[in-house]
Amino acid sequence: MSTAPQAPEIFDRPVRAMRRDRAAANFAAHDFLYRHMADELIDRLADVKRDLADVLVIGCSDDHLAARLRALGKRVICTDPGYANAAAACGGVQADEDALPFAxxxxxxxxxxxxxxSVNDLPGALLLMRRILRPDGLLLASFFGAGSLPVLRASLMAAEGDRVGQHIHPQIDVRSAGDLLSRVGFAMPVADGETLTVRYRSLFQLLDDLRGMAASNMLLSRAPVLRRSVLGKAAELFAQAAEPDGKTPERFAIAYLSGWKPDASQPAPARRGSATVSLAAALRPKKD
Known part of the structure; x- marks a missing residue:
């Protein structure tokens, strides 16, 4: 009997869990992007009129998101790839997103x-999320997308010269993420994004933030630790991109996704060819 092909392992699962656990103790000093994404997801939930009572939070770096959901009267369970994060989240469950252990x-x-x-099998993870949702249930997600960290990437590449290592993992663009929602069976999928600019005094401050939010390199094929001379050169190049006050702007592109588990009660798309007005007529200027 044939089996479905397994998604390639891109990320080092034990290292990913370890880095999230290491970041947990001092996460509050580096949580500004996580809180921004969490608050944006809560704002988007405010537009939903349905009572979505039972909630799974994936990625419980602290209790901020879960606490806001509980304040809305939700019953919340948390899961995280890191053991420390999961344990701190009111007895949450440790699990990777592509291996969720829920019915x-x-x-x-x-x-x-x-x-x-940073999920190895993102299509599989989204498919599992659709399966654990009840009919007409909702997925809301946010993550760093394509276009993030361009100054860091350019500085490292230039500093390494002809022997460039992979220090920043591949990034997902918003359009591809939206297409993926449709392919795994979500109804009414929506994908959009925003770009946040954060200004840093030095490359090392940026790297400290990335470690503190568990966003450093966790690829299986990650390059060796940078030599001191290469890191120093990268720091110089990063500083050359600074603005007059000495701070260098770095960009974080954030992708937001939403999709519904299909249900018979949802509005169906109009049948192709059923429109009573042609597109050309709709776009024709109106006469006075």
Whole structure:
């Protein structure tokens, strides 16, 4: 009997869990992007009129997101790839997103904040999230997307010269993420994004933030630790991109996804060819 092909392992699962656990103790000093994404997801949830009572939070770097959901009267369970994060989240469950251990149709809402950009099998993870949602349940997600960290990437590449290592993992663009939602069976998928600029006094301050938010390199094929001379050169190049006050702007592109588990009660798209007005007529200037 044939089996479905396994997704290639891109990320080092034990290293990913270890780095999230190491970041947990001092996460509050580096949580500004996570909180921004979490608050944006809560704002988007405010536009939903349905009562989505049972919620799974994926990525519980702290209790901020879960606490806000509980304040809305939700019953919340948390899961995280890191043991320390999961244990700190009111007895949460440690699990990778592409191996969620929950029964089908267990939740009305899944909120994934800040982790889906480093999942080995993202299609499989999204498919599992659709399975554990009840009919007409909602997925909300946010993560760092394509276009993030361009100054860091350019500085490292230039500093390494002809022997460039892979220090920043591949990034998912918003359009591809939206297409993926459709392919795994979500109804009414929406994908959009925003770009946040954060200004840093030095390359080392940026690297400290990345480690502190568990966003450093966790690829299986990651390059060796940078030599001191290469890191020093990268720091010089990073500083050359600074603005007059000495701070260098770095960009974080954030992708947001939403999609619904299909249900018969949802509005169906109009049948192709059923429109009573042609597109040309709709776009024709109106006469006075």
């Amino acid at each position: 089908d149709e267990s939740f009305d809402l899944v909120v994934a904040c800040g982790t889906l950009d």
